[in-house]
């Protein structure tokens with residue numbers, strides 16, 4: 001099977017044709033540099049994303065505080081992570097970069113605030 005993947009490692013946005021057998025990449029064309037190969041393999045064999053969302057803040061005028069994971073997490077864990085984020089309540093003041101949950105879902109990443117609670 002051939003899959004089309006757009007490399008997002010730089011603004012050129014090369015469209016890659018990726019030959020896939022099972023869940024393995026067997027051939028890549030269309031990349032203008034080696035980073036495209038790395039991107040395609042990661043995207044097909046082990047896709048990850050930085051998760052961004054908001055959590056509820058109690059006792060502040062800003063009712064929702066934006067958060068994100070400090071590193072990418074497996075795409076397959078995003079649904080579970082969103083469920084968990086819905087349960088979180090912030091009741092103490094937070095600043096940008098403060099850790100909301102350390103080792104979030106035991107994925108080896110921290111959930112951090114991207115805005116102050118006010």
Ligand code: SF4
Pocket residue numbers: 007008009010011012013014030031032033034035036037039
């Ligand atoms: S393959 Fe290389 S040149 Fe093309 S978008 Fe990816 S990083 Fe940029």
